[in-house]
Structures are given as C-alpha cells and as structure tokens.
Amino acid sequence: MLEKTYDPKAIEEKHYPRWEEAGTFAADVGSGAVPYTIMMPPPNVTGSLHIGHALTFSIQDFLIRYQRKAAKDVLWQPGTDHAGIATQMVVERQLAERQINRRDLGRDAFVEKVWEWKAESGGTIIHQLRSLGASADWPRERFTMDEGLSAAVRKVFVDLHKQGLIYRDKRLVNWDPKLRTAVSDLEVQQIEQKGKIWHFRYPIEGDEGRYVVVATTRPETMLGDTGVAVHPEDDRYRDIVGKHVILPLVGRRIPVVADEYSDPEKGTGAVKMTPAHDFNDFEVGRRHSLEMINIFDAGARVNENAPEPYQGLSREDARKKVVADMEALGLLEAVEDHANVVPHGDRSGVVIEPWLTDQWYCDAATLAKPAIEAVETGKTVFVPKNWENTYFEWMRNIQPWCISRQLWWGHRIPAWYGPDGTVFVEMSDADAKAAAEAHYGEAVDLIQDEDVLDTWFSSALWPFSTLGWPDKTPELDRYYPGDVLVTGFDIIFFWVARMMMMGIHFMDEVPFKTVYIHALVRDAKGAKMSKSKGNVMDPLDLIDKFGCDALRFTLAAMAAQGRDIKLAESRIEGYRNFATKLWNAARYAEMNGCALDPSFDPAACKQTVNRWIVGEVAATAEAVSVAFEAYRFNDAANVLYQFGWGTFCDWYLEFTKPILAAGGEDAAETKAATAWALGELLNMLSPLMPYLAEELWENLGGEGMLINRPWSKAPKDTSGAAEEMNWVVRLITEVRSIRSEMNVPAAAKIDLRLKEANDLSRARLNTHEDLVLKLARLGSIGIDDGEAPAGSVQSVLDEATIILPIADVIDISAERDRLTKDIAKTEAEIGKIDKKLSNPGFVAKAPEEVVEENRERLAEEQARRNKLAAALDRLAAV
C-alpha cells in the first residue's frame, strides 16, 4: 500500500541503486541494437553542482532515458576534466592556508598534492550528478589525465607537430601576471572601464622646440616605445616620416614610420608604438622592423630594460610616475576622460598584459577548414540552427591557438630540448632520447619542456579518447561519432569547435551529428549566476525541498529554445504538486483494486470511456515522442502534464467512479483499463520523472523495471469515442459553469455523474435545484438533441421530474444581467466571424477546412445567441 504522502527522498534513495546494480545504465557493446551515444561534457573535477549543470545533465538524461526506451543501445559516457588552472588554484589556496608556496614544494611534490586532493574530493560532482538521477554508464567514467587519455594527448601533439600544425613561436600572448601563465584569447574578458587618455609631446630630433603629440591610455608603456606611427596620407606629419623623435624619460632615439594602421581621425593621428606590449603595435613593429623592448617581468613589474627610477614599480605605480614626470617636463599636453575596454583574466580577475614569450601554438585555421565545411554541408547540425552563425563567425576568423600554459597541473608538453636547443617532440622520454641520439650521434641529456597544455586541448579529444583511441577498440568503432552533444552556448568556442577540429582531423568523421545548444540559467535580472554575485540557486537544495523529479520536470518545461531561463521556485512547486497528484491517483487506483493485467488488450475495450482513454494515451505517446525527437522538452512536459492531471485524473478517473461503484463486468474492464492507462502514463513520464514513475510502476504490479520498458505502443482510437466524450465534457462543463455562476447554495450541490451504459454516458443530476438550473439554461448552452448522440440529453431531461419555480432558487436580476452580458459577448463573436466569412478573399484563399470551421462556429454562435435570448425571455416570464 502506498504511503499517504509522497516522499520524494525515500524513492530516490530506493531506485537509483537498484537501476545501477541491475546494469540498466550500461552500454552493451555486443548488442545488436542501434547505438545511441552522448558524450557527457566532463565537469571540472573541482566543481560542485550548480543549476546550470542541473539543466544540461538533466537534458542529457531525458534523451538517454528516452532512447533507452526506444530500444537503442545507449552509451552516456561520463567523466571529469582536470581543469588545469582551476584545480591548481584550488590546491594552491589550500596550501596557502598552511603557509606553503607551491614553488617551495617543487613541481613533483605539488603535482602529488593535487592528485591527493583529487582522490579525496575530486569525485564530489559525480556523486551530485547521481542525485540528479543521471543514468550514465559510470563504470566507464574517465578523467582527462587518465593514462589512456594522456597517451591520446601525447599522440595528438606529436602527430600535429610532425604535420606542422603545432609549432613553437615567439609572439605576444595574453599574459596573466597573477597566475604567471599565458592564457588564450577566450580566457580574456574585455571589461569596459572609465579611464583617461593622456596626450604626450615627443620632441622631434633636429627640430628644436617641435613635438609630435601622441595619445595613449597606457602611459607606462612609453618606457618600451620604439617608434611613432603616422598615416602615410596624413599631411600633418608627412614631413617628419623617416625622422626620429627622442623618447622622453628614456632618451631613446626612435623612428617615425608611416603605416596604414594609424588612423588620422583617432587621437592626434600619431600613435606611439610599443611592439612588445600591444597586439597592434606588434604587427606594425614587424612591418617596420622596430625594436621590441620588453619592459615588464612575469609579474608585470617594470624590469631592467627601463630606466633605473622606474625599475621594480608595478604597472599602476609606473603609470603615476610617468605621468608626473612628463608633466614636470612640460610634455603632458592634455588629459581627457575616456572609456575603454581593458582585458582581464577570467580566472584571476587581474588585468592581462600582452607579453612577448615563447609559446606553443596550434594552427587552428587549417584545422578549422574541414570543421566549417562539416557544418555547412550538414554533417553536423546545430539545434537551434542560428547558433551555426556564431560557430561560423568564430571559426572563419580563428587565430592561432596558444596551447602552452605555465602551470604544473596538466598534460606536460611532450617536447625535449637538447644541449643546443634542438627540440625533440616524441611520445615518451625514451623516444626522445632515441631521437636525440640519432640526431647527435651520441646519447645526450635532454630537458623536457616545463609547460603543460591548455585544459581544452585534452577536452577536444574527449569524443574519441574516452573510447580508447588511438587503439582500435570495439567501443570506438561502435560509439563514434556520437549522436548529440548537449551544451550551453558559452562553450561553443572553447570546446565544441575544438572537438570538431580534432575529431575530423583524427577520426575522419565529425564527433557528433547534432549539437543541441540549450539556454543558460540566469537569475531574476537575467545575469549569469555565479558564486561571487551570490545569486546562485543550489539544485541540491531544490531537490531536497521539492524532490528530484519535480526539479527535472521543471527544467524540462522551461527548456524552450532560444531564451534564457530565469528560474522561479514557484514553478518547481507547481510541478512538485503534479507529482503529488499522480501519487494520489496511483493510491486511488490501488484502493480500487486496479492492477496491471497482462492479458488486458487495450484495443478490445467495450466501453466508450475506456476506448477513449486508450486513444488519448496513444495521442499523448505520439506527441511526447515527437517532442523528444525534436528536443522540445517543454512540449513533452506540457503534454504529459495536461494528460496526467487533466485527461487522466480530472476526467477519466471521475467518469469511471460510477462504473467502479456499480461493479460487474464493466467495472472489471475499467479497472484493467485504469491500471493500463496509468502504467502507460508512468512509462511516458519516466524519462522526465524517473523515480516517481518507477515507484508507482512497481506498486501497480508492473513487470520488470520501468527504466527498461519499451515506449508505449497504444492503439489509436478509431471508434469515434473521442468525439462522444468531447461532447460529454462540453455538457458537463456548461452545467458546472451554470451552477457556479448562479451561486447555488452548498446544499444544492450538483453531483454530476456519468454512468456508462450500453450507449453513451448519461448525465444524472441529483438534486431538484440543479434540475431547475439546468432546465433554465440547458436550452441556451448550444447543445441540442440533434448534436448529441441519440438519447443523451433527452435522458437527462426525462429525469427532471421535479421542477421548482426558478425564483425560489436564483436571483433573477443577477441572472438577467449575466444572460445579457453573454448575449453581447456572443454577438461580438458573431460579428467577427461574419465579417471574416463575408470577405471574398477569405473564402477564396483560405484553406477549405478553415473556412468550414468558421462556418460551423458561426452557426454555433448564432444558435447560442438565440437560445440565450430565449432563456432571457423565459426568465422575464417568471
């Protein structure tokens, strides 16, 4: 017997281990079924579950559970990402609490500490995913730094290097002076700030008293200036091109060059060139062979390349001093307020410095070409499709990808340097030694590159590295390419694009056929949720409060495409109530002895109401199936909600109460049909609300576990039961409406029951007041004997043996007002439809069924109007 109250926690704890132990989550490599693969985007090993995770992993679980029911051999490949910078920061912070610096510890000891940390608390998020109900194939869990995946990383690096697609280069990078590592363009956030723009006078050599004025937002960089650029067509500066200026404070003699980069409209038209600290200046500097002087150290303090008084100053202090000194020299011409965008590190939050270093680069442009083509030709499609534009835009303008990081936690770059600096890129230390020996003709000592790879480098290989690549495993053969990748748009560049590039390059096939991009969950103001803003909703709290099923169902209902999700707790509460409703419906079924009967044949029902519910189940199954296939989870949720609460609970269970009460053969059929319909509902619901569905299925006496049960194949209704029932529903609705509007006292409650007889249901009204009301209005509700199946309305009327004067029961004037209002409404409606139908264009061009529909509606409304008017007359006569 089901408990009186629905307790989500109890059933969550009960069923998850059962599913897992029964192996229902496991892929079956040897199976003959069609495979269906989703690669789980590996969450950061440092992570803990937030609401965005809840959305993305719930959606994946919906698809996985649905496809499992569609008899596919599903693989949901789970795992975690080592998350280089994030993880290193976490462990460093912990060490700092104990006054330990990682540099004191040394590289090997530090990395050891990180592994220890990972072993202790790295599995948090995986456990949290289980409490979301995620049915991933957990024994296949991978970690990006597993030995197998690390080997894949080395192989990819070595192969790309041999192909010339990975190379070492000295150029400007985005340098994070706090973390002391290079970061990629994507890890830089442009933040608009209020700043100033300073106009400096640079004296022209050999032209006493004449200056060229340059404007800058970063005065401190002048210490590294090695030129001034003007536009070749700019008449103001034409005569000084080729001359030199004397850089104040430094005393360096630097050339004035003509370059198209300089925009006469901007600033003063003359730009100071700091090729070692500005991306644009770097390009100009290359074109004009300007000297590149690096004036900052790795912590962004002024180094020994600048004049002594500035050495050791921070960027901020150097700026103050430069401005003060220039002003003292009378070389500061103007200062203006200026809004400009300043690059910040997305992890460290400090200002990023363009810095000249040696780094490893990946030739992304070459790899991008086939990845662009794959989307153009539809080998991979984005859902919704408009994200393809975002993908194209970025891929077509892709820059070399800086893949080296000055960190300790990550995949160490498989490059070794010989005594003369010759580089050997090989799979292992031994291979490198052998290669070096071959090169030098003798064994030499090699030094491995200190850097590690960008975290996203290994993530890019996820779709095949997790399946055993480079070995030719059965898994790789069977589950690559994946069917769908589910993710938020915020990592299209970081991850999706790079998986496309690597997947196509190494597997000759796209990594997934569909990319489903879901919305981001935001707070009430539409801002991205983040811990620092304090606007996070903790999914675990929500699960605790409302249950996992309610949260999942809510996420499904709100996962409409193309709009960010601002989650309201009241929605979750509403869907929790839905779960409660179904729980109670199941209790009702149980109390009435409705149990699943394997011999029940839904196609063979005799009673209208049962034929009807069978048809409704079929229609719902079809609609939900279509919704899942189209990634329209909100449609699926809505259809199930309406069927479950509306059709099944409100109507079917109410309709059949009198039948069950009467007993006999009809009751037997109805009990079996009730159990069957409930079972099918649970089956369809189980991808979204797996726990509730499984529990109630078990209680209903269902065979096996619902998680494995095939999707509903209810027979469609062709008996016309739907039409008949629709009529009954309309009748009941009208009568209820009358009762309510007329403020009938409680004593006169209508007990409206429909009893299934040989023909159709009959409405039976129990109290004489109700009959009065009904007779007063029945003629006015647009239903007459001609429309109703034979005998129905008449049979109701036949029972109306006691008729009281209307005035005894109702307020005549209120009823008159109401009727008058109704008539006005009806006439307005008639006017609208009439206008439409008298439009020749409409009749000529609109689809025939639309015109016909409108004609029918017009007739209905007219009849209704007439009957309302007649009722008003009758009322006047009382």
Add this chain to the structure above:
RNA sequence: GGGCGCGUAGCUCAGCGGGAGAGCACUACGUUGACAUCGUAGGGGUCGCUGGUUCAAUCCCAGCCGCGCCCACCA
C-alpha cells in the same frame, strides 16, 4: 563597431499566419474514503510602439523604443 536573442495576464513563462494559453498569485464556492501539495467556477491581456506584406498578423518583413548576451586591436 559587428552579431544574436528577448519584450504575451500581477509574477515566471509557453505558443508563433486563420477562435489569446499554462503554472503561481487573486476572487467565490466546496473537504462524510485518491489528492487542501486538493476540487469546481471566475476575474484579469488593443500579445512593446509604428509602418509594410497578406483575404487574414501576437506570429512574417522594416524601422523605432526598452532589456540582455556574444564577438571585436583601436590610440
């Protein structure tokens, strides 16, 4: 500067060429065996504004007004 998205009931959101929808909130009435985490009924909207296309526009197009996001090297 370029691109994308959003403005529908008090709130959170569906719908998207032919009769304006859901949940929550609100109002009235109703608890003697499924369910008050409930039932029945009801009130509430010129579907941001202005034009255009169309026989027909909340829906398509353009412009405008608000809001949000992404990308971009501009002194």
